[in-house]
Amino acid sequence: xxxxxxxxxxxxxxxxxxxxxxxxxxxxxxxxxxxxxxxxxxxxxxxxxxxxxxxxxxxxxxxxxxxxxxxxxxxxxxxxxxxxxxxxxxxxxxxxxxxxxxxxxxxxxxxxxxxxxxxxxxxxxxxxxxxxxxxxxxxxxxxxxxxxxxxxxxxxxxxxxxxxxxxxxxxxxxxxxxxxxxxxxxxxxxxxxxxxxxxxxxxxxxxxxxxxxxxxxxxxxxxxxxxxxxxxxxxxxxxxxxxxxxxxxxxxxxxxxxxxxxxxxxxxxxxxxxxxxxxxxxxxxxxxxxxxxxxxxxxxxxxxxxxxxxxxxxxxxxxxxxxxxxxxxxxxxxxxxxxxxxxxxxxxxxxxxxxxxxxxxxxxxxxxxxxxxxxxxxxxxxxxxxxxxxxxxxxxxxxxxxxxxxxxxxxxxxxxxxxxxxxxxxxxxxxxxxxxxxxxxxxxxxxxxxxxxxxxxxxxxxxxxxxxxxxxxxxxxxxxxxxxx
Amino acid sequence: xxxxxxxxxxxxxxxxxxxxxxxxxxxxxxxxxxxxxxxxxxxxxxxxxxxxxxxxxxxxxxxxxxxxxxxxxxxxxxxxxxxxxxxxxxxxxxxxxxxxxxxxxxxxxxxxxxxxxxxxxxxxxxxxxxxxxxxxxxxxxxxxxxxxxxxxxxxxxxxxxxxxxxxxxxxxxxxxxxxxxxxxxxxxxxxxxxxxxxxxxxxxxxxxxxxxxxxxxxxxxxxxxxxxxxxxxxxxxxxxxxxxxxxxxxxxxxxxxxxxxxxxxxxxxxxxxxxxxxxxxxxxxxxxxxxxxxxxxxxxxxxxxxxxxxxxxxxxxxxxxxxxxxxxxxxxxxxxxxxxxxxxxxxxxxxxxxxxxxxxxxxxxxxxxxxxxxxxxxxxxxxxxxxxxxxxxxxxxxxxxxxxxxxxxxxxxxxxxxxxxxxxxxxxxxxxxxxxxxxxxxxxxxx
Numbered sequence: 001x002x003x004x005x006x007x008x009x010x011x012x013x014x015x016x017x018x019x020x021x022x023x024x025x026x027x028x029x030x031x032x033x034x035x036x037x038x039x040x041x042x043x044x045x046x047x048x049x050x051x052x053x054x055x056x057x058x059x060x061x062x063x064x065x066x067x068x069x070x071x072x073x074x075x076x077x078x079x080x081x082x083x084x085x086x087x088x089x090x091x092x093x094x095x096x097x098x099x100x101x102x103x104x105x106x107x108x109x110x111x112x113x114x115x116x117x118x119x120x121x122x123x124x125x126x127x128x129x130x131x132x133x134x135x136x137x138x139x140x141x142x143x144x145x146x147x148x149x150x151x152x153x154x155x156x157x158x159x160x161x162x163x164x165x166x167x168x169x170x171x172x173x174x175x176x177x178x179x180x181x182x183x184x185x186x187x188x189x190x191x192x193x194x195x196x197x198x199x200x201x202x203x204x205x206x207x208x209x210x211x212x213x214x215x216x217x218x219x220x221x222x223x224x225x226x227x228x229x230x231x232x233x234x235x236x237x238x239x240x241x242x243x244x245x246x247x248x249x250x251x252x253x254x255x256x257x258x259x260x261x262x263x264x265x266x267x268x269x270x271x272x273x274x275x276x277x278x279x280x281x282x283x284x285x286x287x288x289x290x291x292x293x294x295x296x297x298x299x300x301x302x303x304x305x306x307x308x309x310x311x312x313x314x315x316x317x318x319x320x321x322x323x324x325x326x327x328x329x330x331x332x333x334x335x336x337x338x339x340x341x342x343x344x345x346x347x348x349x350x351x352x353x354x355x356x357x358x359x360x361x362x363x364x365x366x367x368x369x370x371x372x373x374x375x376x377x378x379x380x381x382x383x384x385x386x387x388x389x390x391x392x393x394x395x396x397x398x399x400x401x402x403x404x405x406x407x408x409x410x411x412x413x414x415x416x417x418x419x420x421x422x423x424x425x426x427x428x429x430x431x432x433x434x435x436x437x438x439x440x441x442x443x444x445x446x447x448x449x450x451x452x453x454x455x456x457x458x459x460x461x462x463x464x465x466x467x468x469x470x471x472x473x474x475x476x477x478x479x480x481x482x483x484x485x
Numbered sequence: 486x487x488x489x490x491x492x493x494x495x496x497x498x499x500x501x502x503x504x505x506x507x508x509x510x511x512x513x514x515x516x517x518x519x520x521x522x523x524x525x526x527x528x529x530x531x532x533x534x535x536x537x538x539x540x541x542x543x544x545x546x547x548x549x550x551x552x553x554x555x556x557x558x559x560x561x562x563x564x565x566x567x568x569x570x571x572x573x574x575x576x577x578x579x580x581x582x583x584x585x586x587x588x589x590x591x592x593x594x595x596x597x598x599x600x601x602x603x604x605x606x607x608x609x610x611x612x613x614x615x616x617x618x619x620x621x622x623x624x625x626x627x628x629x630x631x632x633x634x635x636x637x638x639x640x641x642x643x644x645x646x647x648x649x650x651x652x653x654x655x656x657x658x659x660x661x662x663x664x665x666x667x668x669x670x671x672x673x674x675x676x677x678x679x680x681x682x683x684x685x686x687x688x689x690x691x692x693x694x695x696x697x698x699x700x701x702x703x704x705x706x707x708x709x710x711x712x713x714x715x716x717x718x719x720x721x722x723x724x725x726x727x728x729x730x731x732x733x734x735x736x737x738x739x740x741x742x743x744x745x746x747x748x749x750x751x752x753x754x755x756x757x758x759x760x761x762x763x764x765x766x767x768x769x770x771x772x773x774x775x776x777x778x779x780x781x782x783x784x785x786x787x788x789x790x791x792x793x794x795x796x797x798x799x800x801x802x803x804x805x806x807x808x809x810x811x812x813x814x815x816x817x818x819x820x821x822x823x824x825x826x827x828x829x830x831x832x833x834x835x836x837x838x839x840x841x842x843x844x845x846x847x848x849x850x851x852x853x854x855x856x857x858x859x860x861x862x863x864x865x866x867x868x869x870x871x872x873x874x875x876x877x878x879x880x881x882x883x884x885x886x887x888x889x890x891x892x893x894x895x896x897x898x899x900x901x902x903x904x905x906x907x908x909x910x911x912x913x914x915x916x917x918x919x920x921x922x923x924x925x926x927x928x929x930x931x932x
Contacts, residue, residue, distance in 0.1 A: 043589050047582050051564040051575070054546060067542040071565035084543055084616075091620045092531075092538040095627065125585040133587065146744050183746055189857045190746040266534045268638035268677070269670040270909050272849075275931070354544040393850040393885075395864040400885055400930035402862050404854060424854055424862075426885070426928055457640045457668075457909075458530050458542070479887070479927065 001031070001053070001073050009078045010162040013057050016082035018164055022089065024060035024102060025082075026163040028310060029073070030353035032155060035121065039132040039150040042140060047125065054353035059085040063099020064092035069354040102333040103344045105313045107166035112307030114174040115300065116203025120154035123204045128152050135212045139182045142220035144227070146190070147183040150216075152176070152207060153199075167312040175199055175303060175463070177449065178207050180216050184223040191227035191421060193219040194388065194406055196244070198465065199449030200301045222407055222419070229419040232410065236475045238383035239425060240376045243446035245405050246366060247466035248389050251450060253429040254286075254293050255361035255466070257398040258320045259347075259455075260329035262359075264338060271455045272396025275429065276326055278339050286326040287433030290369055290471075293321040295330060295362035297346060302363045302465035303449045304349070310357035313346035320364055324434070330362045351460040358456050365447075365467035369439030376438055376472045383411035384423055384478065391424065402426045402479075425478045435473045444469035497647045498525040498547060498567075500659045506549065506572065507651035513576050516553035516583060520595045520652045522780065523659075524548050528644030531619040536627050536637045543616060553579040557588035591804040595652035601777040601784045604769040604819075608686040611663035612645035619643060622692045626669050629696045635703055636672035643687050650782035658778045667692050668909070670867055671703040675932055676880060678702025679847055679867030681724070683907040685774065702846060702868035706880040711929060712871065714884065718842040718898070719924040720835050720872065723906035723916050725865075728848040729890045730764075730822060731911035732861050736853075737790075737817075739799035739809065748859040748891065752796050758894035760794035761825040767915075768819045772905050774913045775819030788815035793825070821915040824900040832918045835899050837875040839920060843884070844870040844877060847908055860889045864930065884926035896922045 001009075010027045017025030032052040038045050055078070056069035066089025068081045132150040139148040154176040161169040177199040183192040195215040197206055241249065256262060257274040265273055276284070287293075297304045297315035308314055311333045320328050331341060332348030350357040377385070388406025395401075408423040409416045445467055453462035498506070507521040525547035532540040549572060550563035560582025562575040622641040630637035642665065649659040667690040668681035679702065680695035721729075741747040749757070768775030768785040778784055781803065790798040801814045836844065846868030854860045865883045872878070903915035 043591060044587050045589065045591070046559075046561060047586055048561040048563070049578055049582065050562070051566065051571070052548075053565050056544075064538060065541060067540065069542070069544040069546075071546045071548070073566070088541045088543060088616045091616050092541045095533075095538050095620070095624060097537050098535075125582060129585075129587050147746055183744075185745045188745075188750075264535070265636070265638060265672075266539050268534055268636075268672060269532075269640065269668055269679075354546050356540050356542050358540075391852050391854045391862065393852045393862045393864065395883060395885075395930045396849055396866060397930075397932060399932070400864065400883075400928060402854075402885060402887075402928075422855060428931065457532050457540075458528070458642070 013078040013082040020086045022059045022061040027057045029055040029160045031158045034155045037152045042136045056353045057085040059089040061089035062093040064096040067356040103336040109168045111170040113172045114201045118204035120204040135216045138216035139220045144184045144224040150180040152178045182220040182223040184227040186227040193223035195219050198447050225419045229421040232420045234479045237478045238380045239473045239476045240385045242387040243468040245386050246468040247448035250466045252394045259359045260331045260335045270457050275397045284326040286321045287324045288436045289324045291324050292367035295364050303463040304363045309346040309348045311348040313344045332359050355460050360462040361464050363465045368442040368469045371438045371440050378414045380411045385409040425476050439471045440469035503649040518554040520552045522550045523649035526646040530642040531623045532640045534638040551579045553583045557592045558583045558586040595654045596782045598655045604775045607661035607663045611665045611687040614643040614687045626696045639669035642666045656782045658782045660777045669699045671699040673703040676706025677867045683913045708879045710879050711882045714926050716923040718922050720844045723904045724847045724908045725845045726916040727906035727914040733890045737800040739801045739805045756794045757796045758794050759897040764791040764822045765789045767821050773819035785816040823903050842872045883930045885928045887927035888925045
């Protein structure tokens with residue numbers, strides 16, 4: 001669909017919304033292209049390219065929402081969908097006891113384009129499949145490896161957002177990632193190790209700059225070492241967590257509880273609520289003074305840095321936890337006024353044209369400290385160093401969590417010694433973050449993206465990036481990775 | 486029945502339309518083999534929280550996917566645009582991808598024409614349900630909670646889809662499917678009670694009955710005590726049983742089994758759970774969500790997966806099935822777990838006859854901790870109670886469990902007849918409520 005055709009469709013729809021007497025309306029037209037190449041056990045198992053086009057119209061009528069969407073992009077369908085969204089909003093209004101009032105936001109007219117050196121869709125397929133096949137060959141060179149997988153993923157979103165308040169925003173956004181996994185068997189057990197590039201908004205240079213072949217050899221060797229490694233005794237250990245591992249810990253135990261819609265009960269029936277209830281803002285000690293968690297949707301290349309969110313609110317940077325005290329939420333235009341904030345933080349995002357935008361975790365990251373990684377190890381007598389993601393589970397208010405990891409090494413008398421397996425640690429969120437006594441410096445900072453963050457009914461996948469340097473946590477409860485007999 | 490024959494809007498792709506579109510695509514393809522799939526869906530969800538609607542959505546999305554093959558090289562492209570130009574474009578793109586792909590040693594040609602069961606996958610009342618019907622159920626749930634001075638959060642949804650597979654081998658499959666869901670979390674301050682339903686027919690959601698269940702659980706949760714972690718006898722309601730079985734069934738992949746990377750490796754034919762338990766697939770069962778065919782156009786089949794506690798079946802991809810000489814690939818789209826014995830107790834009987842147990846409504850965030858022995862973790866949620874001397878005496882703070890279903894379901898003390906079960910993290914099952922001994926609760930949370 002050409003740009004004038006998209007504008008015509010948007011205008012048609014929003015005219016209907018305005019004529020209905022609705023106080024607000026917007027339309028998102030999205031054209032997404034996704035390419036997924038998946039390798040498994042030395043073969044290319046699938047190459048899929050998906051074109052996903054459609055539009056969604058949101059209407060706020062007498063303080064209540066309606067939303068309708070369609071993959072049929074036509075001048076006949078646009079008014080039908082607009083009318084349906086209006087009708088639905090009127091139905092919602094019939095049960096509305098508290099009317100939605102949106103926080104003010106200036107009208108924006110802008111265009112946002114992901115900076116890229118190499119368009120991932122311009123890179124030859126043969127180049128990509130050859131990379132994955134060679135990567136898997138490197139994995140299988142390691143004796144003891146029985147399975148491998150490798151994949152590349154790229155997504156381009158071309159989006160137009162137009163609102164009845166006068167905003168008109170165009171987006172041309174890229175995101176991509178690559179990964180490789182190795183699985184080894186030993187003595188009736190099996191274990192995997194993985195390497196992932198972060199999901200970032202970049203061009204194919206992200207893949208070219210990641211050394212897949214070297215990483216394949218490294219993880220294959222570590223998978224074999226891992227499956228043969230001894231277990232550890234349960235007990236209290238000091239933990240040193242790498243940035244990739246911390247990205248998940250932060251996501252689950254800080255990101256989700258800082259979503260204001262959860263704190264206000266919007267997700268009570270599915271994703272859950274939050275222990276960070278609104279009266280705690282500004283006073284609750286979430287972590288030690290070493291813990292500074294900053295939401296930054298302005299950092300280039302990160303997934304939530306899209307210029308504007310799906311409310312048409314400009315991306316921002318703000319504190320979630322400052323010097324260990326919980327101070328801020330992720331918000332949208334609907335929920336921000338409910339805690340007396342005059343402007344949304346710009347964290348309202350939908351995962352497709354067919355989904356209604358909801359509050360999403362921002363790019364929340366742990367601010368660097370002053371230590372080196374060796375410093376973190378040096379002050380540990382008996383501890384465990386954890387890299388990567390493993391098993392994870394957390395209660396619906398985000399208190400009680402349990403995390404595994406992808407690789408574990410024992411730390412003894414200040415030195416990282418040998419690998420161990422089946423490590424799982426358990427904690428209560430504020431107790432865990434209060435046990436943080438050191439964070440490594442900016443040179444250790446790494447970013448990791450998430451594209452499968454589940455929330456909402458119907459379910460949606462949220463995208464965001466979490467950055468951290470390595471950090472140390474004292475006396476954490478480590479339990480075994482088996483339920484015993 | 487045909488929902489596309491009724492006056493519904495938007496009109497989904499009919500059988501004849503899919504036949505026409507797929508024939509055009511198959512004709513245009515120059516590949517040795519071509520497969521076209523259709524998924525055209527209209528769904529709506531009314532979502533409420535704090536006793537009012539917070540989302541009210543209606544989405545129509547159709548997609549066509551084509552896979553083109555030359556020899557062992559294949560490529561796949563899909564689009565949501567059904568215009569002639571866009572359809573031609575994906576055939577061209579899939580062709581281009583196939584030509585550039587390396588050979589796939591596991592590629593198999595498309596399925597030959599099949600005959601299918603015709604499960605009652607679509608119900609006209611669901612296809613015709615619109616925003617007004619969803620609003621009616623929403624109003625009922627919120628209203629009943631309000632009368633008890635409770636908060637309400639939940640969803641009412643309904644969807645209708647047309648699904649098809651056509652291939653250059655002459656394969657043609659087409660089906661209409663409907664799905665309706667209701668779930669409710671009733672809130673009494675900190676205490677919550679939950680109930681949920683999923684059915685092909687929106688008339689069978691039993692909104693009033695399930696709302697009362699959620700309300701009763703929330704009200705019982707007002708008196709809360711904390712118990713220490715440890716091993717307890719548990720009475721798991723069907724949703725909690727379904728959560729554990731769902732994780733177990735995910736791990737039955739035959740390829741992993743053969744490579745030694747499955748918790749079940751070496752266990753085919755052996756007892757894996759209590760020998761009174763049997764799991765089978767019943768696609769035509771009216772209370773399950775079975776379908777007529779798989780994404781590849783294979784027929785779904787009635788099949789036994791676990792018989793008298795012994796593992797009888799694995800989950801096969803076509804290549805592994807062929808290599809293993811499996812002619813008919815079993816499917817697991819409509820699982821039913823049942824226990825042998827008569828007469829079987831009801832849930833109330835099981836509560837009445839237990840000396841001390843934890844009654845679990847549902848589990849949440851179940852994840853694998855150790856794939857080698859299938860140790861799982863997760864939390865209890867929205868209704869966890871202490872039962873003493875046959876009576877529910879109080880709610881208890883939620884526990885985290887750390888347990889393998891391969892061990893837990895060998896400690897079965899009692900079970901009911903199978904009942905409908907659905908959770909936010911599982912598909913629909915028929916499973917019994919069960920009493921299990923020595924269930925491992927590894928920690929407690931703050932509420």
